[in-house]
Amino acid sequence: MTSTSSPVRVQATDAVDQPEPSAALDTLYRAFESELLVPLWTEIGDLMPAHPDSSALPHLWRWRNLLPMAAQAGELVPVGRGGERRAIALANPGLGGRPFATPTLWAAIQFLKPGEDAPVHRHTQNAFRFVVEGEGVWTVVNGDPVAMRRGDFLPQAGWNWHGHHNLSDRPMAWIDGLDIPFQHHIGSTFFEFGPDETDSTEAPASSRSERLWGHPGLRPLTHLRPTPATPLLAYRWEHTDRALSDQLALEADGHRATVEPGHAAVRYTNPATGGDVLPTVRTEFHRLAPDTGTRARREAGSSVFQVFEGTGEVTVGDTSWAVARGDLFVVPSWQPFSASTEHGLDLFRFSDAPVFEMLHLDRSVA
Amino acid sequence: MTSTSSPVRVQATDAVDQPEPSAALDTLYRAFESELLVPLWTEIGDLMPAHPDSSALPHLWRWRNLLPMAAQAGELVPVGRGGERRAIALANPGLGGRPFATPTLWAAIQFLKPGEDAPVHRHTQNAFRFVVEGEGVWTVVNGDPVAMRRGDFLPQAGWNWHGHHNLSDRPMAWIDGLDIPFQHHIGSTFFEFGPDETDSTEAPASSRSERLWGHPGLRPLTHLRPTPATPLLAYRWEHTDRALSDQLALEADGHRATVEPGHAAVRYTNPATGGDVLPTVRTEFHRLAPDTGTRARREAGSSVFQVFEGTGEVTVGDTSWAVARGDLFVVPSWQPFSASTEHGLDLFRFSDAPVFEMLHLDRSVA
Amino acid sequence: MTSTSSPVRVQATDAVDQPEPSAALDTLYRAFESELLVPLWTEIGDLMPAHPDSSALPHLWRWRNLLPMAAQAGELVPVGRGGERRAIALANPGLGGRPFATPTLWAAIQFLKPGEDAPVHRHTQNAFRFVVEGEGVWTVVNGDPVAMRRGDFLPQAGWNWHGHHNLSDRPMAWIDGLDIPFQHHIGSTFFEFGPDETDSTEAPASSRSERLWGHPGLRPLTHLRPTPATPLLAYRWEHTDRALSDQLALEADGHRATVEPGHAAVRYTNPATGGDVLPTVRTEFHRLAPDTGTRARREAGSSVFQVFEGTGEVTVGDTSWAVARGDLFVVPSWQPFSASTEHGLDLFRFSDAPVFEMLHLDRSVA
Amino acid sequence: MTSTSSPVRVQATDAVDQPEPSAALDTLYRAFESELLVPLWTEIGDLMPAHPDSSALPHLWRWRNLLPMAAQAGELVPVGRGGERRAIALANPGLGGRPFATPTLWAAIQFLKPGEDAPVHRHTQNAFRFVVEGEGVWTVVNGDPVAMRRGDFLPQAGWNWHGHHNLSDRPMAWIDGLDIPFQHHIGSTFFEFGPDETDSTEAPASSRSERLWGHPGLRPLTHLRPTPATPLLAYRWEHTDRALSDQLALEADGHRATVEPGHAAVRYTNPATGGDVLPTVRTEFHRLAPDTGTRARREAGSSVFQVFEGTGEVTVGDTSWAVARGDLFVVPSWQPFSASTEHGLDLFRFSDAPVFEMLHLDRSVA
Known part of the structure; x- marks a missing residue:
């Protein structure tokens, strides 16, 4: 469906005339409640608005505030098995304090100090990293080490093994985007731990995925079956x-x-x-x-x-x-x-x- | 993805060692809060379980309880513009009292008395009706009257005009299924009112959609472009x-x-x-x-x-x-x-x- | 691509000015020939006409002529392994006497006498039968016997085993349609013999395929993977x-x-x-x-x-x-x-x- | 369908026992002929072989022979409206002298001298150019000039306007590949003349198509609708x-x-x-x-x-x-x-x- 103009009539579902109050109605409503039932006519304004009316709110987070806090977490919070990642998520003020940027999207700043290792795991959540500044971390996906540098976009499709390690002598921060809130809501999340250490110590400038897939319009004959997510792990x-x-x-x-x-x-x-x-x-x-x-x-x-x-x-x-x-x-x-x-x-x-x-x-x- | 066996390691994300408590950590956590930030390591057990762990609960609603309450609503609650439908929804006990059978699905009993008219509207929510007993109501979809009878399944794709009217001398109840909770969550809902009266008084045994589409394996040459939802409005x-x-x-x-x-x-x-x-x-x-x-x-x-x-x-x-x-x-x-x-x-x-x-x-x- | 209006300029590729004749040109053309080369400029009128200009011609075959000849073939030509089918094909007068109705399509009348058996085989060619009159033959597809009766359309996708047998006391004729000329041209044809006798003696009124697939809009849960050709073997x-x-x-x-x-x-x-x-x-x-x-x-x-x-x-x-x-x-x-x-x-x-x-x-x- | 092993029985369709000769059979065969009918049983060996048995033959054309002949054509045959291209096609020895490399594919050497212009036209045939040596010609596709250089592959989907011109001081040869034989056989060919002169005199190193589409994995937001043929006009x-x-x-x-x-x-x-x-x-x-x-x-x-x-x-x-x-x-x-x-x-x-x-x-x- 593309752009539409839908002139909505003035009367809105959120100003619904409710039935005449009465003792009988009260009794009925209490019966509904005890039977775990809810009538449409009391909820339609919220459930069926004339157009999307998200409880998420517009909001801005300043990088100059985020980055120092991430660095501070670097001092106080170890990264390792269990917590898995030193990631700090945006919590939309309309979404009840949950770490959800929107009802469907997760956005977090992640921070890794020199020599640190974010352990290997996999999950059905789809993820990516985007680097606004810095370098020195490799994300290792199914054993393929992928360098992360300013401006790079690094997708990470669900259910692939991945860990990160900082092979440089400086800390690095980047943002993670995932579909955590969406998958949490619909109930589709699986998760597995992998090795505690990232499964590679190589630090190549270019990942294997780029060498196979990074040539415009050229497809390796070894990989002809389309995959639902991209096989290219870095967009430089x-x-x-x-x-x-x-x-x-x-x-x-x-x-x-x-x-x-x-x-x-x-x-x-x-x-x-x-x-x-x-x-x-x-x-x-x-x-x-x-x-x-x-x-x-x-x-x-x-x-x-x-x-x-x-x-x-x-x-x-x-x-x-x-x-x-x-x-x-x-x-x-x-x-x-x-x-x-x-x-x-x-x-x-x-x-x-x-x-x-x-x-x-x-x-x-x- | 099809069936998989995923032997999950014993350690689970819901028993995560938290960082050593300290005044500095407290300060950091308060700073997170004031900046609308939430760390992953305190939430990962809930967000990334080893397998789906829905807050929805198994639950059963007895028809012998539902039907009399729907009839009682028939006495006390008029059906008409605004409330739109005399529909009473199942509210899963794990979902906080919202009228959601599951995080994605709505299920309700709808009740219409002789001569009543559920007014015409359209919405992006996808819907269907299924009839466990009774007959006498026609659902009119874009002007095509579709009889509803025991055992019939009547899909109603999003953004089609539809109303219902009871042309018989007996009340009728059926169930409605919709994707209201899903669309409410992701924020995709549009809604428009149509005429207050259902736009047809015909009561044909068979809808026009069935006469066009109800012949197995045969497709009308006038309708060759595939539609995302079914053009067949009744599965008898x-x-x-x-x-x-x-x-x-x-x-x-x-x-x-x-x-x-x-x-x-x-x-x-x-x-x-x-x-x-x-x-x-x-x-x-x-x-x-x-x-x-x-x-x-x-x-x-x-x-x-x-x-x-x-x-x-x-x-x-x-x-x-x-x-x-x-x-x-x-x-x-x-x-x-x-x-x-x-x-x-x-x-x-x-x-x-x-x-x-x-x-x-x-x-x-x- | 749908309907277009393409005003073609008057000059046509079939009236191409040829290069000035000369001894040198003659020598070149002979050199082309000996090297198995052909210039475009002498062929473009035939190869690149302004619109399709098929060598196939409009033609009509009268059923009243075809049917007696098929019956006569029934007297003179046995049906069995090798010849495989008593089928007589339409040969378009523009296509050089080959048994091709058009450059891509084969159409033949097939004839089977009481008790006869057209032996089982399979081929990559896609086929169907259509019955203009008569009954009494079953086509057996992968062991599923499918009755053939006036008005029925019976598709037969490539590479399925199939034979026909006449279980009645009267001869029967029908037409076969296939993509033989197309597959012959591009070189895609495989063929295998099956058992000499048709692998079923049942004569059910309805095939198994119809019992699984012949209910409008209803799909058996055992068959959810789409197949390139129809699983329904009879359209009644x-x-x-x-x-x-x-x-x-x-x-x-x-x-x-x-x-x-x-x-x-x-x-x-x-x-x-x-x-x-x-x-x-x-x-x-x-x-x-x-x-x-x-x-x-x-x-x-x-x-x-x-x-x-x-x-x-x-x-x-x-x-x-x-x-x-x-x-x-x-x-x-x-x-x-x-x-x-x-x-x-x-x-x-x-x-x-x-x-x-x-x-x-x-x-x-x- | 992927690789298969199909053990074919010894008896082959090309050694079919024919019906007993007789005067009646002769008469029937003459009747078939006069009615434009051909029986399957006399043709099945050719039409339904056990595996593809193309009349095309393996053949090799030596570049050291082709190139001088193309240069000689450059001397004797002008390029221009009507003949359209100075292209010389491979004629497979099994395909009756037609300019068809295989039953479906056309392959030709094309030759353009300094300053020459192959005029603009379009056709439903899909085409490409591949450059084994040389440079100096631009192919102009819908007004977008595309340089041609050794090793470049330049696709040219059906029904796009295109011409070529040699902007250098040296002649250039390359090969053209098209689906002419396939489209000629099935009868799908449309053709239109465009301007007599190529519609651009620019000679950019990179085409507009490459600037829009030549960045790996990146898609311009102006071009989100998939096209059946590639929008990228040069693969360098x-x-x-x-x-x-x-x-x-x-x-x-x-x-x-x-x-x-x-x-x-x-x-x-x-x-x-x-x-x-x-x-x-x-x-x-x-x-x-x-x-x-x-x-x-x-x-x-x-x-x-x-x-x-x-x-x-x-x-x-x-x-x-x-x-x-x-x-x-x-x-x-x-x-x-x-x-x-x-x-x-x-x-x-x-x-x-x-x-x-x-x-x-x-x-x-x-």
Whole structure:
């Protein structure tokens, strides 16, 4: 389903006339309660609003606040088997204190000190890492060590073994995105421990997955069966950066290449299918050229953004923030989102759009 | 993903060693709280269990209790614009009093008296009706009147206009199944009011959809584009009954036709694709021949069953119930389910399996 | 690709200026020949016409001529291992005497006398039978005996074992459709002999495949994996006839149900996918109500029609014929086709459309 | 369908006992002929062989012979509107002198002198260019100029406008691959003339398509709808070469990356789908390391190979040739193929495999 205009009638389901109170009705309602029943007519306003009305709220987390706290956790909290990861999650103020950025998405800052090892495990949750600054950690996926560097996007599909280790002499932080809240809600989560130590001590510049899959449009004949998640474990900054620059250059030459004037954007995709990198999570990178503003746009489904570079102003619903490198913010379902910049702005984004599209629930208006 | 055996190590994420308490840690935790942050290491046991650990509980609702309460609501609660439907939903005891049978599924009894009209609306939620007894109501979908009779299954895909009216001189009750909890959680719900009166007064024995789509393997040339939900608006009891009888007869003749000995089963499918009737909801009908017991089976994903006919015993997790016509019960994700019968048992089932399969989260063990 | 209007410039590739003749050119052309080379510029008119220009010609075969010859073959030609089938194929007058109705399709009349047995074999060619009159033969597919009766359509996907036997006391004739010319051209044909005798002597009214798959919209849980060809081995006349009558009745009531006024049509489909019954062959049934004429329509791809019932006039390209029961005719690629009738006309059709659609080569204009 | 072992019984369809000769049979056969009918039992050996038995023959064309003839055509044959291209096609010795390398594939050498212009047209035939040596020609596709250089693969999907011009001061030759014989056979060919001059005089090093689509795993948000053919118009040698080197290096490190020892291979794919670049044509590049030999392998479907670099021996059916740069050879359906090399061998390959796979006719044995 694509954009629609749905003029909703004035009367709304959240202002429903309730039946005439009476003793008999009271008795009935108490009978409902004791039988574990709830009538639709008292709940319809919440359950069937005219448009999505998420309890998640727009919110911004400042990188300059997050990073020191992560470092502090580095001092106080060991990383190892059991806790598994030194990850600190964004808790949307509308979601009751749970570590959920949105009803479907988890976003956390993870921190690893020199020589530390985040032990190997696997889980059905789909995950990725995105690096806003630093380097020195390798994530090892099914034995394939993948270097993490500024600007890199590193997907990690469900049920693959993975651990991380810091082979450098400096601490490193990055963000993790997962579908934990979604899978927690529907009840699909499996988890297994692997070896306590990460199963590789190699530190190659390029992973095996990139050497097999990182050549544009070329597919290894050994891997012809499509996989639901991407087999490419690193999307390097140099490619993302060049793709965005190329779009802006093509636009400058008069060709259709950008989403709207000054707004370049790429989606990270599975080279084996052309679809999203993860079954439940979409990831994109947006670049606004200097003096660019985007149109406000609503989408069914929620997103988390991180500012990668530059400065600008972002508006979510009724709230606007001036943003800078590393800042993270949330766009709940159907809240209008726009951004503008004077000097240029690079934004990483992830969302639950694949869930909506697969189930034919996607909608948008711009 | 199909059945797997995943020997999980003894140590579990729900017994995580926490960091050494200290004043500094307290300070850090308070800082987390004020910044709306939550660490993974305090939550991992709940968020990343070894296998699905739904807060939904197995539960049974007796039809002999539900039906009189629905009738009583018929006396006390008018049906009309605003409340929209005289529907009374099952509220799973593990889900905090919300009208959710499982985290993804809604199940309700709906009741309509002679001459009553449930007004026309549409919503993104996918729905169906299933009739355990009675007749006399027509559901009118985009102007096509569809008679409802015992044993009929009537799917109602999202965003189609629909109303119901009772053209008979007797009240009628049936069950509604929807994906309300799922769509409420992810924030995908749109809703629109239509005319206050149902847009047809015809009472044909067969809907237009059945005349176009109800001929096995034959597709009208006017409707060649596949639709995500089924275009067939009624799956009549006579066909379901015969399909199940045929399977048992084939099995008796030595042919492979049943799921397991004495256990016949059909899935309701979209004749335009062979897939599920609704993007988010799977529906099936199971028949156990006399003196049949099924193997216990776990599935990732939750289900609701209604007994259509017969008697037997069903076991969900650690709980067993003797069941009879109309009884409804819930199987939460990964809880083992089995059923047995001495005199024969017919079970209608709906589940969120399409969500799990589309997102590659399906698993089962038998 | 759907209908397009492609105004072709007057100059055509079939009137190409050739290079200036010279001794040097002659020498070059002889060198080409000895090296097994052919220049494009001498062939482009044939190879790259402005639109499809098939060497197949429109042609009609009269049933009243075919049937006696098939009976005569019954007297003179035994049926058995080696020759395999007493089948007599239509040889399009434009295709050099080969038994090809079109460049992709085979159409033959097959004849089996009382007690005869067409031995079991299998081949990659996709096949079907359609019965214009008579009964008494069972086709046995992988051991499942399928009765053949007037109006029935019986698909037979590639690489399934099958034989036929006549269990009645009367001879029976029917038509076979296959993709023999297509598979012969591309080189995809495999063939294996099975038992010399048909592997069943049962004569059930209904096949096992129908008992599993013949219930509209209901899928056996034992058969959830989609198959490229239909698992349903018989599409019975009663269903086809009713589907067509229902379309005309719906049209009479003012609903959209027919392809064009008075023209009802169904496609035979795979209930497991909603797609064509066979990977390479599309099959349809068209009914023209009395006093109906169809619009002329061109399609890329070729078809064979058989008149099932009624009389009328059909036009293919520049040729028109009055047709009656059993008559077979060919519509080559891109030849306009139309039909009209005073008293009603039922037409069975098969074509190579799935090949064109799969490879994105389909086009049509009406 | 994948590899199968099909032990075929000794009796073959090509040695069929024919019916007893008689005057009556003669009369019947004459009647068949006059009615344009052909019996199956006289043709079954040709039409239904135990395995594919193509009339195409293995054959080799030497580049050292082709290239001078193409240059000679450059002297004698102008290029321009009507003849359209100075292309000289391989004519398989088993296919009656037609310019068909196999029953489905066209392969030609094309030659363009300095300053020449091959005029703009479009056709439903799917095409590509592959450059074994030289540079200086730009192919302009829908206005996007694409440089052609040694090792580049340049797909050209059906129905896109395209012309070529040589902007250098040297002549250039390359090979064209198309599905002309396939589309000619089934009757799907449309053709239109465009402007007489190529619609661009730019000579950029990189096409617009590469700037949009040439970044591994990154998809422009302006182009989210999958297209049946690849939107990427050039697959550059540097990427192909590196992908193959990487596979051999991974193999040397003990990882699974090659098809078989010493045999690296990539498939050119559509980045929007992961599928083949063209709906009807598969293209691959194979590299044999020094002292490597491949296993003999049969496939249903036909191929054309060109030696890109190195020397070696190739065997097709019963024939072997020593091959060198530029040599072209044909592997007919089901003929076993193998290659070996002492000093290394790079092979470009194209085939009709997508047709076979789409229609579920693919088979192979190794």
